[in-house]
Amino acid sequence: MGNKIVVPFGSQHIALPEPVSFLFDTKNEIITNVKVDVGYVHRGIEKAAITKFEFTNVSYLLTRICGFCSITHAGGYHHGIEKLLDVEAPKRAEYIRLIITELDRIHSHLLANAHVAEVAGYENLFMQGVKDREIVMDLLENITGNRIQYDIYTIGGVRRDISKETAEYIKKQLLKLKDKVLKVYDFYDTDYTFGLKTKGISYISLDDAKKYNVVGPIARASGLATDARAEFDYLPYDEVGFEIQTRTEGDVWARNIVRQMEVIHSIDLILRAIDNLPEGDIKVKYKGRPKGETFVRVEAPRGECFYYLKGNGTKVLERVRVRVPTYSNIPILKELFVGEKYSDAQPIVLSFDPCMSCTAR
Amino acid sequence: MISVILTIFAPILGGFVYGIERIVRARMQSRMGPPLMQPFYDFFKLMDKRPIMIHSFHALMGIMYFIAEWFALAVLLLGNDLLIAVFFHVIAVLALVIGASSVRSSYSVLGALRELMHMISYEPLMVLMVVSFYLVVGSFDIKDVLHYNGYPILDLPLVFIAFLLTIPMLLQKSPFDVAEAHQEIIGGPEIEYSGPFYEALYTGKWIEYIYVFTFAFLFGGSHYWLGAILVIFAFLFINLLDNSTARLDFRRMVKFAWIVLIPMAALNVILLALI
Amino acid sequence: MINPNVEIFETTLEKVVEDIKNWYDYKKYHYVTINGVDEGGKLRIDWIFADYNEKNKMYVFRVTDVSFDTLIPSIANIIPSAWMAEWELRDMFDVEVENTQKGIFIKDPNIVAPLRKDK
Amino acid sequence: MGFFSKFRKKSPWILHYNTGGCNGCDIEILATLAPKYDIERFGALNRGNPKQADILLVTGPVTKNCRDVLRRLYLEMPEPKVVVAMGACGHGGGVFRHLYNVENGVDNIIPVDVWIPGCAPNPRALIDGIVEAIKIWEKKSKDKEYMKNHSKEMIKNLGVNDD
Amino acid sequence: MVKMFIESFKNLFSKPETVKYPFEPFPEPEGFRGTILYNEELCIFCDKCENVCPPGAILFEIVDIETNKREYNYNPYLCIYCGACVDVCPKADEGCLTQANTRTKPLGEEVVKDKKLGYLMNRITNPKEVEKAWSELEIRAKESREKYAEYKKQQRMKKRAQAQTKKENS
Amino acid sequence: MESLIVLSIIIPWVFALTVYLAKNDFVTNSLSYLLLPILAFFAIELFFGTLPVYIHTSKILDILMDVYDFGLLFFFLYVGIKYKNSLVISLAILQITLLIMALIMMPHSDTPNIFVDKLSAFIYVIVALVGVPIVIYATKYMDYNEKNKHTFVAILLWFLGVMNFAVSVNNIEWFFALFETTTLASYALISFRKDEEAINNGILALWMNQIGGVAILIALILMIKYNGYYHFTDILNHPKTVAIAALGFLSLSALVKGAQMPFHKWLLGAMVAPTPVSAILHSATMVKIAPYLLLRIAPVIKGTLLAKLLIITTGYVFVVAAIIALTQDNFKKILAYSTISLLGLMMLAAVVGTPIALTASLVLIVFHAFAKGFLFVEAGVLEKAFHVKYIKQMRRLVERAPITLMFIFFGFLNMTFVPFGTFIGKWMMIEEVSNFLHHGSYIILILYVGAGSAFLSILYMKVLGISVRKAHGIERIKPIKLPITFNFVSVWYYLWLLVITIFIAPFIANEIVPIANMIAGNSANIHAIGLSLQMNHSILYFWQILGALILLLLIHALPYFVKFKADIVHPYNCGERFPRYIETWNFECLSKYENYLIAFSIALFIMVVVLGGGLL
């Protein structure tokens, strides 16, 4: 009867740093239908990567697909192009890549979790979460020279080395961070009101997760142990002892907890990587032009990121295809709203931590 | 005399309270926070904004909200009946709700509807609180309460706790800031106001601080030091609560008010009446 | 260096849905995406899958020499999350795909099929 | 009005809109709200509501799909207001310059007052930018260089008849 | 809830984490990727930096076709501070192109002047024109390049013609 | 005096007959207009005259009355048979049996049969000032594609006379006759349109009200059996001895007539009839018999267990009806539920029975009558002139019907806000009841009043919220011209409400309190100090009254005159151009509980019957 209220959520909305729009039909604030538009950020990067940019500098473009996981895109691209050029990065470079990748994951997860808290109306938890995140950001800025766009990958290695002192510093800071993160973890884990707002909201069963090919922490929160770090060999994760973190609750809360667990695991990984940091060059020279095709899967903070590269022996590639984690999580996200309350829509959206910038490229 | 002065300067005092609150909140979040005078800076800035509006009706309701809020405070401080003051507050809510509903913006309308849910949660409790004052003091007159020689707080501990938990509903604080819900409906009723019209709402909220804390003060009876302590305690408590809870759904708020708070207050009143 | 172990099933446009349907088991495999490549006037389409259990293993259903005016079948009723890639395919190459509409990414009518080399 | 203008610089309220950047800048905006840089020190709040905002903080190169939204938000803000384009994207589109779905910078859509360089600009840069914006904002309010006939302009520019 | 309650209370009485920037200086860390600085004297005009720059924030405009005099132009607001240009510059070690670890000031009331930022930035006074000027420059640079190529071609033709005539003469 | 009373009763009947026979527009219109000054004059004369008045009637009238009774009951029987409704039939038969029993048992009594005191005169005034304008309104209303205008108006007129008569009788047997006459009238009016729904609802009203009739008859029999008298005055004069069970059954009939749950359905059913029916049923007449009856017997039941039971029942209805109203989307239904709710409050106040509570009850009756009459009149205007029946159709009403909306707004304000009478009533109730809190269980009363008024407020705000929504400035509004009659009636109510509210303190202190004092037998501590109202030790200052009044006037009327010079922008829509589709909440989940709530009210009702009857 006469009780429908259509509520727009996005593209500009304070809870959404990115343009994406949801249009909810609500009855008494219960969502009955939803329309999603994910195309706001489309810039045409795939096209530019095969016309405007040469294979040597296309990675600067590709890393700017996304600020959260610029390192993932750099990784996806460089691992592929190295395969096409047939060069192998030295071990030390691989370890440095791993360290930066995991640092990036830590900052991304911390922010994502904090953001869920923020939109759940829990301002202080947001502040406590992002407060600690600054430690990682400072580390990243120290190592790479920028807080967001690290541009550390280069074909055949990395552009900057980690010196002895820096390594020590990283270790010290990370140990400090670990304590703090454990404290924040505890808040997420035990906070009563936060639980009220997140537990049981937007439940995804293991079966659904598989049917919809959900990836990343969202899948792992439903008990689906999928992680490109374990399913694809691109960085020496086996050597530092990577383990997949899962929960089985499958709701907003579990997603946060999985991220928090991964943060702690990532800290461990980095600490181990620094301890085992091999000596040697950080870069090798390469020759030739990319030719042939390759498939790459790397694990972004939000899940598996897929790259397809095809070269034809010229300076410009023939096809670059990026399939990012959010891209494969949107279909299930769309299904989750019906029956939930509008006041829970923001935590649901942000528990997916959606990145439109990479979904639409 | 004091009450006249208090009434007249309520917006200023409220502004300071709000300023302190912003600092306290920032500190609780390990931030530095804005300067104390920040609310007034905001006030002056808004004053100087070029006014835009959706339509006059809506803009007018913003101003009416401010006036009604002030008037409710005047009735509380200058009148003699607490109960009437409680009901005068409804006029302010009316202006807010009608104004917010008068624009075709779903956020604003949702905010208005949620504001109604606020009202259903706190209104009966406020009535109960006033009645419990009557039981203790034997009068609805605010002056009698302020001259009461005992310690109302000792007679009304549960009512005070219930009231303490109602303040977040009145002042739009987490966990019950559902009508404002910045991350959901971006301020709810206030979203469509801007410039000087928003100013009216912004300042109205300050007055509401005074209005609410006056009630907290009354729990001290004629012992003004006790009243002051209670006010400070209430202030700190709601800010701590604000900073340590997520926003709950309005359904939970209504349920909480009706299942926990009202029976609690009623129990106190019954015990008091029987003894 | 990475070492993807890719198994490619060449198939045809008519058979591809059938093939995927017979082969796909959502408990074992993981749909990754659908990818189109313009190979000079002809479209090549890859349906890409990965394995949950086997490391580095990927599967590709490949159809080559698709002309830009044929209707491409949809696999969205086998894999519910595939609609996004299909809609994108339509936007990017201006080809007809079953049950899709234009405009998921490109809303400006002046921009047509950016990934086609002839446009 | 002179009296009020004095206080203006102490209360800049921000509206943030991402027009298709990489998020990098947006992350940094969130970092600026965080305790370490705490932008509320300047009285700045992230309002999320154009009607109550003074500074429009735009990130990203303005994709074609975001263009109209950006324009609408700008017009919904009351004068005096300033626009800050954050990051390289905001200036000429940054790395996305000349991509087919990109409008090459914010200035092509709405008049920008401050550009913050960097990709991504770190929180210090953002703070510098805000400080700069406040200066311009004050100047603007003194010069009263407001758009006349705001509402008519709006209808004209947007062709709005949005029912 | 209770834990956070206590935590908030503790925070209230502990020192805030906030840094005082901009009231107190906060230098960028060592190795910060900041402004690109250019030294014309050392440049060999190899154009590598221009070619590699992802957003095209470095442009050489050929101002004099005959002498092939080039002017280095740099747009710090368009620059993404990736440092690729420095990586690629053959003279970087001498200091021809370096990446400072300081940030460029925001472009607001005035344009920052510095010889090391190239020609364009030093010519513009109105900050609002930077973007437009850059777009124009982009076109001019392209044209100048085409003209130069044309000129070169003609030169070559001329040379060849001269050589031809010389040959014929001889 | 006597002649005034008789005229007040007879003139409406004469007019009714004339209208019915003449079937002429001019006659109908002018007579209905004419009735207003006449009845108003009589009523006010009476009200300020020397009261009470006793009229002894001849024996013939008694017999006539008996005959009329039987005629009425057989008519009910006939209706039951005609529409094959076993409930109506069996109830009619039961009534006939009981009536015969009563008549056989009835002793002779010298107590006069007609008795008019201030309370009756008070109802006269309401009938005149609220009821007659509805008839005037009906003359125009029926011009909008309705049939049988004249018959309709005639019934309404006749009904007013009946109403006047009903509140003047002293003999409970007579009262039964008039009570059943109002039942008949409601049946006739509700099924006026003669379509299936109308008839069904008419039958519903019939049998439900018949239950009330049965209750009265039982009360009558009990009273005759145990006390030997059957006049109101006798009851009041022997407060100690009267059989509480009889009073219990009388109160039951009041609950039925007052459409208290679970008997609220019949009043809702009135919706299918033309709107003046609802107006007259809800505001001026019919349902007011219920609180009237309780007010009559208030001094005797005060403080008894019966009173407590009634308090629990009516208070429950006050809250629950308000809650259920939230889930409704038919405008008239919402009004109907709020009537039920407020009737609960009136009866509650009447049952509490202290002078102040009685004052509260009377104040509520006055203001409710005016405001509800007003609101229903406007509902009819909406329906006829703007084709609006559901609140979802009220979207953007302010753009189409600004003036009507203004009236509705004012009506709603009257129903709950300071400083209007309804608020004063609640205020008095709460303050008064606070005195009894030492009896512990009265806390429920405070909760009832606090919660009920909060629910009613949000109900009105919700409805107002949806109708004030608009897209443009007021300058683009082009009001539709309304017929003079409509405007006259609206302005009539509006002004009355306004004037009484401004002078509310003297009005209550000088006019209402004496009635309450008269009923209660001791005096209420309510005074007017200038224009301020003092109750016990609380004062509602005039500046507060005036301030609130001005604020509310500004809120509901000023928007039509104020035009700010500011730029117009569109509402925030996330920067998008999404379609706006905004209605309101319907509290759907609450309707899930509706049945439980009603079931509980049945339980309460049965409790009243059992315990009340058990007091024999």
Ligand code: SF4
């Ligand atoms: S990527 Fe996630 S955390 Fe970042 S801005 Fe977007 S929604 Fe927020």
Ligand code: SF4
């Ligand atoms: S989802 Fe995409 S854009 Fe977002 S962080 Fe991952 S790869 Fe980057």
Ligand code: SF4
């Ligand atoms: S300027 Fe750089 S970091 Fe900022 S949005 Fe653009 S690409 Fe991302």
Ligand code: SF4
């Ligand atoms: S009718 Fe609607 S769209 Fe048209 S001008 Fe009015 S508000 Fe705007």
Ligand code: SF4
């Ligand atoms: S690298 Fe050598 S050939 Fe190339 S431009 Fe420079 S000097 Fe000329």
Ligand code: SF4
């Ligand atoms: S740092 Fe990067 S963007 Fe900046 S000039 Fe150098 S290559 Fe260009």
Ligand code: SF4
């Ligand atoms: S790469 Fe270095 S030497 Fe070459 S043009 Fe650029 S600045 Fe000059």
Ligand code: SF4
């Ligand atoms: S279930 Fe909840 S939302 Fe729905 S009507 Fe009931 S209270 Fe309202």
